[in-house]
Amino acid sequence: MAATLPRQQLVTTALHVNHIKSATRQAAAAGAHEGWRRTEVAGGVSRGCHTKACFATQASQAWTERRVSLDVSLVSANTKTVTVTFADNTSSTYPFVWLRENCQCSSCFQNDAIARLFLLDDLDVHIQPKELQVKDGCLRVTWSDGHVSVFTGKWLSRRAFTPEARTAQRTWFMLPKVLWGTDFEVPYSKYSTVMHDDRALLEWLVVLEKYGVTVVEEAPTRVGAINDFIERLGFLKPTHYGKHFFCFLFSSPRRDYEIVTQVTPNNLAYTGARLGLHTDLPYCEYPPGTTWLHCIRQHQGKGGENDLTDGFHAAEILRERHRHHFETLVNTPIYFQDQGYALYAFDKITQKMAISLDHLGKVCRIHMSSQSRDSILDLDDSGVIKFYEALKAYNDVLREFSVCVKTKPGDILIIDNTRVLHGRTPFDPKTSEGPRIIHNAYIDLDDLRSKRRILQERLANDLSQGELGFD
Ligand SMILES: [Zn+2]
Secondary structure, eight states: OOEEOTTOOHHHHHHHHHTOOGGGTHHHHHHHGGGGSGGGGTTSSOOSSOSHHHHHHHHHHHHHHHHSOOOEEEEEEOSSEEEEEETTSOEEEEEHHHHHHTOOSTTTEETTTTEEOOOGGGOOTTOOEEEEEEETTEEEEEETTSOEEEEEHHHHHHTOOSHHHHHHHHHHHSOOOOOOOTTOOOOEEEHHHHHHOHHHHHHHHHHHHHHSEEEEESOOSSTTHHHHHHHHHSOOOOBTTBSSOEEEOOSSOOTTTTOOOOSSOSSGGGSSSOEEEEOSOTTSSSOOSEEEEEEEEOOSSSOOOEEEEEHHHHHHHHHHHOHHHHHHHHHOEEEEEEEEESSSEEEEEEEEESEEEOTTSOEEEEOOOTTTBOSOOSSOGGGHHHHHHHHHHHHHHHHHTOEEEOOOTTOEEEEETTTEEEEEOOOOGGGSSSOOEEEEEEEOHHHHHHHHHHHHHHHHHHSOTGGGOOO
8 A cells, every 4th residue: 555544545446446447437437527516525535435445346337347348339310410229228319510529440540659640631520321221239320422431339338428437538648636624634555556556656656646745755765766656647747947857945055066046035835934835837828737846855953834825715715605705716817926036047927817717617727826926917906906816815725724744854855736826924044054955846737647547457457356345
């Protein structure tokens, strides 16, 4: 077991989720997506359906379904769609235009590249079939121009237009978030385990995707250990502070490493000042998906802790308590900026909302940073007080539901930078015996989710049915 979750058995859920193959994800996904619901976050950490027994049941159902044939057994059509019934008695309706565009023949689809060859140029949105047949468990469509498309039941079922299938795909794409508050305990994993054990790595990826924060402990206390881990997952994301990474440090630099003491800090992180709850690099068009803080050496005295808070949870609380403030933050563009010289002279500016919503109205991204929010506002002067009231109200909720950790040497704090805000309590570098050294690096969520999917598929394939015996 890679992660320590004293209040939940989330790690077991990760294992069960990974056992579920793509064609039969629906059962687990239908339960898993419930984690997003606010009703499950009363008091902070979800106490919903994330138990071993619950996921075991869902996974067993999924496994049972998987063994049922998904051959096409029946079709019925109208002028726009065909409804397909599968051997397991489930069914879905497919529009003709969609079937034509997604013809799987070698002229229309390149299987090696997994890419469509058929172009919109040649698509008739109102196309109709000349003939529909069930043949060898497949749907066979002969189009009006004589072109023939054949679809297997398994392929069609995976792409069903039912609400359950759509939810399952949304969950596969991005695991549902479990929102948390003040009684959240940050999950810990061991560096050696996640570095060498793919199942442990998968569990860790699931935890990070669901909770948005983890600590990997017992990493080597050398600068660069973080790179080894990130390269196991994908690519480091460079920033204007460094080609590969940059470090926060105080007093003397390490001579064995190319770090220059920041006599004139070009970033507040290089000082001992309090850092308010923030997301990193909001002034980038594409801010990094995750931020990694590797504690090489910690400040010995008071301060230097990290505040952490779930920005999505806080946004939902704000929506509940002060809807008008929530609306203000969803609709007011904010300039974020960073100017200076590090690797090169930089002048970064973006315009973002503090709270972004997705097409379903769910909170999907947070941009907050008192350090980097510009003094230039794209607002009428009459809107300024309302804007500050909203920012303050959100900041109050963020503070109210924050938790605190002080990393020790060898800890890597990994944060979903789209969601979880982090801060740092102030400290006086002069009172410490040596420098506080935190190595900071970034990797995007694209790479982490991709790795999670790869491992889910691969470990499911590697496991025998016996190993899938959920007891
Ligand atoms: Zn074709």
